[in-house]
Amino acid sequence: MTIGKIIDGKAFAAGLRAQVAEGVAAFAAQAGRKPGLAVVLVGEDPASSVYVRNKGRMTVEAGMESFEFKLPATIGEDELLDLIEELNADERIDGILCQLPLPGHIDEASVIAAVSPDKDVDGFHVVNAGRLATGQEALVPCTPLGCIMLLKDELGDLSGLEAVVVGRSNIVGKPMAQLLLAENCTVTLAHSRTRDIASVVHRADIVVAAVGRAEMVKGEWIKPGATVIDVGINRVVDTEDGKARIVGDVATAEALAHVRAITPVPGGVGPMTIAVLLRNTLVAAHARAGLPGPEGL
Ligand SMILES: Nc1nc(=O)c2c([nH]1)NC[C@@H]1CN(c3ccc(C(=O)N[C@@H](CCC(=O)O)C(=O)O)cc3)C=[N+]21
Numbered sequence: 001m002t003i004g005k006i007i008d009g010k011a012f013a014a015g016l017r018a019q020v021a022e023g024v025a026a027f028a029a030q031a032g033r034k035p036g037l038a039v040v041l042v043g044e045d046p047a048s049s050v051y052v053r054n055k056g057r058m059t060v061e062a063g064m065e066s067f068e069f070k071l072p073a074t075i076g077e078d079e080l081l082d083l084i085e086e087l088n089a090d091e092r093i094d095g096i097l098c099q100l101p102l103p104g105h106i107d108e109a110s111v112i113a114a115v116s117p118d119k120d121v122d123g124f125h126v127v128n129a130g131r132l133a134t135g136q137e138a139l140v141p142c143t144p145l146g147c148i149m150l151l152k153d154e155l156g157d158l159s160g161l162e163a164v165v166v167g168r169s170n171i172v173g174k175p176m177a178q179l180l181l182a183e184n185c186t187v188t189l190a191h192s193r194t195r196d197i198a199s200v201v202h203r204a205d206i207v208v209a210a211v212g213r214a215e216m217v218k219g220e221w222i223k224p225g226a227t228v229i230d231v232g233i234n235r236v237v238d239t240e241d242g243k244a245r246i247v248g249d250v251a252t253a254e255a256l257a258h259v260r261a262i263t264p265v266p267g268g269v270g271p272m273t274i275a276v277l278l279r280n281t282l283v284a285a286h287a288r289a290g291l292p293g294p295e296g297l
């Protein structure tokens, strides 16, 4: 049996960030200022703190300005909404990302709605979701757009391919389905209530797993030669050595015998998410400055 290819998302993301950095330099030359990204973190979740630190470092490495706001978990929703209003009004800031999940006393939908759609680099605002769904220019959620970039790099034209997305979140599953549809795929959106999910997944030329359940998608579910994108990031304790590890939503070792290509976890979709966030910030900066482009991104 042949073994599939492991897609190097980390390397692809590094290339994309280098391309963004070139675009940032060109923007700064034209606009006379750097693009700016504001990241808001509420509370002290250790994993979120690591991501926020990485985002800040990569933002600066791409030549942009990074603004970080760390707020206590006890902050009131009103205070958080006030901060977002300030960031909306701040001309130096092109992108606003409020790290999710938020503490239970804060309504996430209200926070997402408060971000100006023009600065919504997560693409979570209903205006951007609606624009994406109706084929209009939009800021597109970072993780799904990163997945599309990896798929087009691997497969070229996606027209006519059968795509099955497992998971129906607003952040990944639904926008992923919209993007695949826009690439002329035949799209199925499967989820926890889907009957006989194994045979539904077995139809797919493209499988995107975004359910948040460790190794849920089994190797035998995969049609021979399919391409698999694993969005999951699940922290598990290894039963053999007792160490903490990160695994995806796909049983990768099993799947490798079936796939044409598959993204690993870590080193697959995760790094793409941050690279696309920087790309979206540059796109937002261009739009806000009334400039076309950026070219090739
Ligand atoms: N408003 C908002 N926007 C987000 O985009 C957002 C968010 N909230 N909340 C949390 C999730 C998670 N997320 C990740 C980004 C990068 C990696 C990443 O770079 N992962 C690496 C390292 C993984 C590791 O070692 O922990 C990898 O997969 O190789 C992972 C996860 C963005 N998120």
Ligand SMILES: [Mg+2]
Pocket (backbone or CB within 6 Å): 102, 103, 104, 105, 106, 107, 108
């Ligand atoms: Mg909440």
